Amino acid sequence: MIFKKAEPTYSTYKDVQEKTTKLEDLKKQVEDLKMKNESYERAEKISTKPVYKSDLATVDQMSSFGVMFEDVIQSAKYNGLKLRSISYNLNPEGDIVSTNLSAEYNSCAIQMQLIGNYMQFRSYFQDIYNYPYLINLDKVSITPYSANKRILIADVTVIIYSAKNELQKAAARDAAQKVEGSEPSAPEG
Secondary structure (H helix, E strand, C coil): CHHHHHHHHHHHHHHHHHHHHHHHHHHHHHHHHHHHHHHHHHHHHHHCCCCECCCCCCCCHHHHHHHHHHHHHHHHHHCCCEEEEEEEEECCCCCHHHHHCCCCEEEEEEEEEEEECHHHHHHHHHHHHHCCCCEEEEEEEEEECCCCCCCEEEEEEEEEEEECCHHHHHHHHHHHHHHHCCCCCCCCC
């Protein structure tokens, strides 16, 4: 009679022990996954560059690129390249950031025609690669100068990015509302 009453208690005890063991294994697996995820995030942060964020609180997009715009141009001059022409295009078509994340980021394509030798271009592209913020070296077309093959003429497009500040985000929301036809109502008074 005692055996019949003790048997369910013993089986419950064994069941609890098994489930406790399984729970400990699952906790270990969760910890391992967390550590792998943290390791992946650390590696991802190292491999990706941050997006530039301007300290200026202004609606003007160009002012949000001020430092980067200057750095890209000065780097070309610093490396001995001659700047033949330059133009820029805000929110360039076909750029993945402009297309998909325009509410969060500003983008500007800088088209330059540069003249120099191979080593000067190499140094310039290395500077762009080592720049601390996200820059996309979008297009490069290099042709040798017809009179002297050691001189190269390059058409280079560099796309720079900056995070939008709150004023720029609000202006973008207002513009989107106007396009939809639901202009924000003005306070009466």
